[in-house]
Amino acid sequence: MNMESEEVAENFGLSTVKHENLGETVYARLGEALIQGRFPPNHRLTIRDLSESLGTSVTPVRDALLRLIQDGALVQRSPRDVRVPILSVDRYEEIRAIRIRLEGLAARECALKAGPADIDRLVQLNERQQASSDASDWPDVISANQQFHFALAEIGNMEVLRATLQRLWLQMGPLITAYFEASAGAYADQHEEVIAAVKAGDPDAAEAAIVEDISAAGSTIRAQIAQLESEARSK
Numbered sequence: 001m002n003m004e005s006e007e008v009a010e011n012f013g014l015s016t017v018k019h020e021n022l023g024e025t026v027y028a029r030l031g032e033a034l035i036q037g038r039f040p041p042n043h044r045l046t047i048r049d050l051s052e053s054l055g056t057s058v059t060p061v062r063d064a065l066l067r068l069i070q071d072g073a074l075v076q077r078s079p080r081d082v083r084v085p086i087l088s089v090d091r092y093e094e095i096r097a098i099r100i101r102l103e104g105l106a107a108r109e110c111a112l113k114a115g116p117a118d119i120d121r122l123v124q125l126n127e128r129q130q131a132s133s134d135a136s137d138w139p140d141v142i143s144a145n146q147q148f149h150f151a152l153a154e155i156g157n158m159e160v161l162r163a164t165l166q167r168l169w170l171q172m173g174p175l176i177t178a179y180f181e182a183s184a185g186a187y188a189d190q191h192e193e194v195i196a197a198v199k200a201g202d203p204d205a206a207e208a209a210i211v212e213d214i215s216a217a218g219s220t221i222r223a224q225i226a227q228l229e230s231e232a233r234s235k
Contacts (some may be wrong), residue, residue, distance in 0.1 A: 037177025064223025073170035
């Protein structure tokens with residue numbers, strides 16, 4: 001598999017990695033970047049740029065890209081062209097339906113198991129997201145939002161579900177980022193309702209709030225997909 005490029009090296013805000021467990025570290029670092037939307041849909045990734053940004057040789061980067069292709073987080077158009085995919089509307093709708101079920105279950109378990117420290121964690125993440133939104137710091141808005149959603153499964157002690165969400169968010173991260181940036185602060189956010197339900201120990205209300213949080217973005221994300229597809233066709 002040859003995915004090298006002659007393009008000028010680009011920095012993606014990826015910190016260099018240590019050489020212990022290098023392959024797993026590179027995979028995790030690139031996965032985190034995808035989940036947090038640092039690579040937009042249809043962005044072309046090159047081994048040279050990524051290895052220079054991470055401070056590694058090309059081999060662990062190539063291996064990580066292969067794993068991410070297998071995860072459905074990246075697509076390989078040719079030996080030299082690996083990109084972040086533009087999800088089809090059908091693929092988006094399928095992932096959203098799965099997220100609603102799984103994250104609804106995570107919210108229920110969180111409401112049943114959360115202690116004071118867990119509630120404080122959710123409150124802090126929500127406050128961080130709001131403050132970053134007020135400052136138009138969209139990368140941190142996206143990071144705090146992702147951490148909030150994952151925290152529900154972690155607090156609910158659902159490790160298998162958390163790992164499954166990781167793979168779904170690898171595919172959804174770039175689109176969720178486009179949603180926040182397009183909404184520019186006008187997005188729907190049910191996190192306060194989730195927190196109130198968790199505080200009350202009400203699993204039904206917690207599930208309903210997170211389902212609404214996921215569902216409300218639908219029309220904006222579908223519009224984003226149409227725009228991205230149109231831009232890709234024009235290139």
